[in-house]
Amino acid sequence: SAAIRQDILDLIAHLPEEVQKVLEAVRDTAEEEQCSVYVVGGFVRDLLLSVPTQDLDFVVEGSGGQFAQALMKRMPNGKLTQHITFGTAQIIFPDGSHLDIASTRWEHYSFPGALPQVEESCLRDDLFRRDFTINSMAICLNTDRFGELVDYYGGKQDLQQGKIRFLHNISFIDDPTRMIRAIRFAERYYFSFAKETLDALYTAIETGVLGKLSVERFSEEMLLILKENNYLAMGQTLVKCGLLNAWFGKELAWNFNLDDAEESVNWSLNIRWLSSVSRMDSAEIESLLERVCLNKSLRDETIHYIHLRESLKESLSLSEMDRLLTKAPKEVVFVLARDESYKHKISECLKAAQRINMSLDGKALIKMGVKQGPEIGKILDRVRMAWLEGKISTTEEEQLMARKWVKAQR
Template sequence: MIIILSHQFLDFDALAAMAAAQKLCPEAVLVIDGKYSSYVQEFLSLAKEQLPYYRFKDIDVDKVEKIILVDTQEIERSIGNKKLMDRLRTIPIEIIDHHPVVEPDGQNQIIEMVGACTTILVEQIQQRGINLTSFDATLMALGIYDDTGSLLFANTTPRDLLAAAYLVEEGAELAVMAEYLQRPLTSEQKDLFQQLLDNGVIEKYNEMPVFISYAESREYFSGLALLAHRIGEFENAEIFFLVVKMEDRVYLVGRARGGSSLPLNEIVQAFGGGGHEKAASAVIKNGNIDSIIRLLREEIKLRAEKPTTIRDIMSYPVKTVFPDTSIEEVGKMLLKYGHTGLPVVQDEKLVGIISRRDVDKALKHGLQHAPVKGFMTRDVITVQPDLSWEEVQKLMVLHDIGRIPVVENEILTGIVSRSDVMRLIYGSVVPTLNELARDRSIARREEILRHIAGLPQYIQDDLAVIREAASEMGNQVYLVGGFVRDLLMNMPNNDLDIVVEGNGIELGRILSKKLTCDKLVLHASFGTASLIFCNGTHLDIASTRREDYDFPGALPVVEESTLREDLLRRDFTINAMALCLNEDSFGDIIDYYGGFRDLQQKEIRFLHNLSFIDDPTRMLRAIKFAVRYEFKLAKVTADAMPIALKEDVFAKISAERFTEELILIYKEAKFQRMGRELIRNGIFKAWFKADYAWNFEEAESVGEQRSLTERWLISLKNLDSNEISAVLDRLTLPKSLKRITLEYLRLKQALKLEDLTDLKNLDELLAGVPLLLFNILGSDDAYTDPLKKYRLLREGIQMKTTGKDLRQSGVREGPEIGSILKQIRLAWLEGKIRTPDEEKRYLEILLEKNDRADCIDNKPI
């Protein structure tokens, strides 16, 4: 009898290797007798018919003629049967493993440094042309993926990838693999992981950070490669060494990432181990953790070279320009040298950066003679030449910038680009911006899907319909703008903005039928469609497009473009993200411009330095978003406002566009704080051409309860009549709002001329005034006391007499009726009448006077 064994703490690589060994030796039987994870146990319970196996109690150990041992070299860890142990010297053992040699003993061994033991056996199966079922291929692929971290661990070799590709061709089911591989750590792994975190320290060798940690477990279990990978997600080092004692052996695992030059395989060779430069391991029998770590440190010191610094990879000398250099001249230099940007220096010191994109926009707006200092980026990240490349890489990722000036003693000495760093790490393999953006998106996808699951059901249903329509069209469809921003912030937003890389009009027509909207509005010239629903929500659809502005404040010229260009036309980074709605990538966030970063850092950042030149109303939106979300303006954005205002960019903005943005601000809950910011940043002064005493000092809680009309009129409270007229001349208010503002202006002017103690005139002026206007007029300090007194007197009026009553009493139709009613009302105000009975007697006196007057009028002359 030939039996196939592996270590007793069975993982998927061990199980898959056993199954592969049986394919190569069909007469052999599998013997599984030990511990295994719940996931392996679940797999075995479901696959018992396809993968029959025995325990030692089920076989006659006296008949064992040969042992095939896979994924380990330690036979004593694989046998839980004393009788068989006693016979080991008489039984030939064939070992197939991918771990470093523990104790060379001359036995029949195949030990090769690949990511998974299963890889070695799959290569033999492929060479012999042995057929595999879909189940076989899935199990073996599961073994390779498990031990290589889905082909991401540093110990993964090209052989592992080729073996995995072959198994997929043979029918491996990736969905089944994903179900078993996406699992949390076991309780034993969690305990060991916590020890490694608690005991770990980062030590520097020639400025190279190395993480070293140790842990101990009474029992052996697999998964150190997984823990090493997880440690790399928590610790800020490029090199990791884990020293773990389990039972009577110490396991040394080394991992490196990035451009580390430390050869891990040479280090672990001192412990009898092996591997390659970025992934190596060793097993030390009866080792001592302290002595192993001490020797490990000595080996690292011997081989740690001085790290690559920025001085080694930077470009120099650097082409530069001066702050007063004209935009036209800078454009010629960029064209001549093929650069995407130039540093701006003054007295040899770096003061800014100007990009080709900003130069092109300035030239298009006719600003060729303007100095570069008005358009350069002043908030420049710089580095010292002796800084390590790892630190520079972190800065590039953190700030999402591709070129960083190198400064020494305040003097510009060079420049380092993202490509320089990537070449150091990957040679010529440099990922594209699209790939980097997608990688960041996938890492956040699970969180996004949770946010989507929390949306109202009708929105989730709409997204499902849009996904279906996208599949029918065969185009990429994205949610964009404010909805994506608010989704990431877990804030409600019911208005969907859709962008399609295709025909937006066609998608609009398809969705109008599927979603049964109440109204479909098409704009063929812009390639857009709007679906309007009875519940007040709307769905806007557009084709990806690029917008250019012929002059500051002009309406954009629209052309078809890519998603990247479509997002670039938006105002701020937090509004320039897209969420993919297609089936295969549903939930992916596309973030080319660092919007997610700015959400986390709570900053409002525009997309390019001429943003406020292209569309000056973006200054109002910048303030609106900053106050609404309790964000701050990024320094580069805040610094651009006075530059744009100095260029008088509002001169070519229509009153309609400015008014539209202003009204949106007045509708915000925090409009008063926004108003104060508009004043502080000089935007109101620039637009209204004067420094008016706007009133944005009401308590926020009061402001939230007021209507748009109240908010608007209260903000005018401190302005005199001439100033209010001037404000109205600069705006295009909605008709109803303008009408009530004019009424407010009329009343304010009239009150200024009135004797406020004359109740008759005051009542004639204010009798029919809406309560809203009356309250706002009364909030003016000049009128507070008299209007308060008048209001109390007016509220005390219980006048019962009507025009009908007077006609029935014989008063003729005409002005007499109005005159009598006014006299009664005035008597109430003056306190001459206090009760309905007094009103009745007063009316009798008036009627009597009226009768006498009639007699006199009718007496013959």
């Protein structure tokens, strides 16, 4: 209706200027190309919720590729990538943000000759293939319809009522990642599930739908969860509804502790992940690594975490501890230092390490007459240990001790 369109125009007018410029460029390109174009999905949802959104998805009634090429004339900073077989294109900007452009139909056709019903049914199908009603809305960007909401499936009402609702009841069977997405959106916006959607979620888990899902797609969705501010609540829900246990084939001691909520907002992805597995024993974490596909840094840190935790169970000297802690990635140390069992040991060692105030380095030792080679590292190591153990506490003592060792070596 006209009122909704006016509301949307007002919301658009409050968007950052760069976003408005993009929408206008898309509008003008649609005029030139004589085709209909819509902004769809997450952008529309977040616009109506008045929350900031990042990426823009467009659907073109016509050739997405051709449209993207034409749009590039107005995007001097953009870089165009086309995926011909999928009928999609992407324009990427230097800051990493991007525009996605898809066709509701892949072959090119010229707009004036097309029947309007055909066009409408195309957009309708495109929106019907989406995950939830709140993500199935489009806003037309053509000049004469700019700001017009297309909402075939009741998305606006579900947004107002705070409901996550699928578009049809085999949605989770078609694509099990939607179960994880549903929980992500529900906890992100503090929404609840429509009854049939919740029932279908439980049925899908019970009937083993996750078996259809690849490790890669499951992992992608889990990583998206870990990037959310509210990931702890999402993790808890994933555990409670049985999804994580179903995926891993056993009950695991996940640590999604809401007490960490405030602090965890500033945690990196790696810290969030390591902390989430910190209640599991090493064998469990190892078996878990077979069911998730992590990038190299995350995988290596997880393995480092297991090893370091095992080592800390032993009784270690201060210098042995220091060696292990200085070698370990800082995320690994951070997570272990929050663990009751290792907290004291680690803080004792870190406190001792604060005493270290080394003035010597390799160059200084060479000046003292040490030959270049492994000896230098060894002496520096000994000096560090002497600081750590409190055997020296001033630069003068440090120099004196180093001279003594250098002399002894000659």
